[in-house]
Each structure stands twice: as structure tokens, then as C-alpha cells.
Amino acid sequence: MSDTISDERSGPGEAWALAALIAGALSIAFAPIFVRISETGPVATAFWRVLLSLPVAALWARAEAARPATAAPPPRLLLALAGLFFAGDLGLWHLSVESTSVANSTFLVNLAPILVGLAAWALFGERLRLPYFAGLALAIVGAALLVRASLGLAAGSGVRGDGIALVAAFLYAAYQLTVKQLRGSCSTAQIMLCSGAVATIALLVMAIALGERLLPVTGSGWLVLVAVALICQLAGQSLITYAMAHLPAALSSISLMVQPVAAALLAWALFGERLGMLQFFGGAAVLAGIGLARTGTGKRG
Numbered sequence: 001m002s003d004t005i006s007d008e009r010s011g012p013g014e015a016w017a018l019a020a021l022i023a024g025a026l027s028i029a030f031a032p033i034f035v036r037i038s039e040t041g042p043v044a045t046a047f048w049r050v051l052l053s054l055p056v057a058a059l060w061a062r063a064e065a066a067r068p069a070t071a072a073p074p075p076r077l078l079l080a081l082a083g084l085f086f087a088g089d090l091g092l093w094h095l096s097v098e099s100t101s102v103a104n105s106t107f108l109v110n111l112a113p114i115l116v117g118l119a120a121w122a123l124f125g126e127r128l129r130l131p132y133f134a135g136l137a138l139a140i141v142g143a144a145l146l147v148r149a150s151l152g153l154a155a156g157s158g159v160r161g162d163g164i165a166l167v168a169a170f171l172y173a174a175y176q177l178t179v180k181q182l183r184g185s186c187s188t189a190q191i192m193l194c195s196g197a198v199a200t201i202a203l204l205v206m207a208i209a210l211g212e213r214l215l216p217v218t219g220s221g222w223l224v225l226v227a228v229a230l231i232c233q234l235a236g237q238s239l240i241t242y243a244m245a246h247l248p249a250a251l252s253s254i255s256l257m258v259q260p261v262a263a264a265l266l267a268w269a270l271f272g273e274r275l276g277m278l279q280f281f282g283g284a285a286v287l288a289g290i291g292l293a294r295t296g297t298g299k300r301g
Contacts, residue, residue, distance in 0.1 A: 041212025
């Protein structure tokens with residue numbers, strides 16, 4: 001195992017890793033806002049998000065490669081799978097944002113903890129005690145209250161967007177589990193670079209197949225793409241990938257449910273998407289659920 005990975009694992013404890021994870025989730029909460037104001041198509045925006053982050057990821061990975069390392073070559077198949085899962089999740093999530101509310105889309109995508117928790121128990125031997133399941137249930141109920149105003153099924157476009165977001169949730173769970181497995185042998189920079197390269201190609205193919213606009217038409221349009229790359233991909237995704245080396249997969253996944261809370265507040269402030277007292281109560285329940293779930297997770301049994 002490389003010195004880089006060893007250094008990461010011996011660094012900050014779980015509390016710092018959890019803080020990094022939540023900071024990453026809050027950064028990614030801006031993604032649907034950028035999709036709404038982007039001059040390119042939703043999947044094309046995802047393509048630029050990953051592509052524009054790759055030069056920084058390459059420099060980061062190159063700096064790490066200059067250090068002494070004893071690790072075996074990185075598992076290319078898993079890195080490719082991570083990239084494909086990420087491309088599918090990101091592309092479908094961005095598509096759903098245009099067919100349903102920001103809060104709805106982010107909530108449904110972040111139902112992934114249900115799948116991740118079960119898989120972490122079955123595949124990684126993580127212990128999940130009663131407080132975890134109680135916290136998960138509280139967080140999901142809170143998130144449902146948060147988006148209650150937009151969960152009506154009357155509008156056909158909303159149903160379509162909700163369905164796309166649910167498919168994205170399965171891919172998001174697969175991505176999280178794959179990254180958790182990769183963090184045993186790969187650094188954050190390696191994962192960001194290699195999986196990002198695969199995701200870029202897949203997203204470009206998706207955007208072209210959907211006939212989306214690929215290029216922005218104004219300077220401000222390019223600034224939006226640079227912002228989504230810096231804030232959501234480099235800052236957000238890197239912090240989450242880093243944190244997954246230090247946290248149980250189940251805890252990592254449920255902690256990411258701060259995203260719908262932050263996304264709903266941003267959509268309320270910027271787009272006037274309605275939030276009443278019940279929705280604010282739901283957001284508080286999500287945060288309480290994350291705290292409760294933290295006491296119910298553990299290492300391998």
C-alpha cells in the first residue's frame with residue numbers, strides 16, 4: 001500500500017472524516033442549481049463538470065506518483081466500473097432536475113443509503129445496530145417531509161423525473177460501494193482521475209445521443225461550468241472520496257443525506273421552490289437521523 005494511502009488513513013479521525021464528508025455533500029448540493037442555470041444540456045453539464053476537473057486531478061495524481069510507493073497496480077476494472085456508475089448516476093440525476101423539483105430529485109437520489117447499508121452489512125461485514133436503522137428511518141422520513149410539497153403525482157413530467165432519480169439512486173449506491181472498495185488500494189487522486197476519465201467519455205456519449213447542446217454561448221455560461229467543476233467535482237467529490245477511507249460505508253451513505261436539505265434550501269432561496277414549517281422540520285429530522293445513525297455503525301464484526 002502506498003505511503004499516500006497510509007498517510008490518509010493515519011490522519012484525522014472519524015469526526016474529521018465525517019466533517020469532510022458533510023462538507024463534500026454540501027458542495028455537491030449546488031449541482032442541481034448549476035444544472036438549472038447552465039446553458040448546456042443537463043448531461044452535457046455533467047460532462048463538463050468532470051472534464052474540467054481532470055487537469056487538476058492529473059496534477060494531483062502526478063504529485064502523489066513522485067512519492068515512494070509499494071502498492072500493487074490499481075484495480076483497473078473497479079476504477080472503470082466506478083466511472084461508469086458515476087456517469088450513470090450523474091447524468092440521470094442532472095436529467096431528473098429538469099423534470100421535477102430540485103428537492104425531489106436530490107431526495108430520491110439520496111435514497112441510496114438503504115441499498116448501501118444492506119450491501120455494507122452483507123459484503124463488508126459492517127455491524128449495523130438498531131440506532132442505525134432508527135436514524136436511517138428518521139432521516140428518510142425527514143427528507144420526505146422536506147420535499148412533501150413537490151411529491152404530488154399529478155404532473156406527468158414530475159413522475160418521469162422522479163423515476164429517473166430513482167434509477168440514479170441505484171447507480172449512486174453502486175458507485176459508493178465501488179469507491180469504498182477502491183479506497184483500500186487507491187488514493188483519492190487516483191480514483192478521481194481514473195474513474196473521472198471513464199465517466200467523461202460515457203457522459204459525452206450520453207449527451208450526444210440525447211442531442212443536447214454541448215457548448216455554452218456566453219462567458220457566463222462557461223463560468224457556470226467552471227464553477228460546477230470546482231465546487232461540485234473537485235471540492236465535493238474529492239472530500240467524499242477521501243472520507244470514505246475513514247468511515248463505514250453505511251455511515252458515509254446516510255451522512256450524504258444532508259444534500260437534499262441543502263439543495264432544498266438553495267432552491268427555496270434562488271428559485272422560490274416552496275418550503276413551509278413542515279419542510280424545515282423535515283430538514284432537522286434528517287440531521288438528527290444522521291447523528292443517531294452514527295451511534296449504530298461499526299467496523300467488521
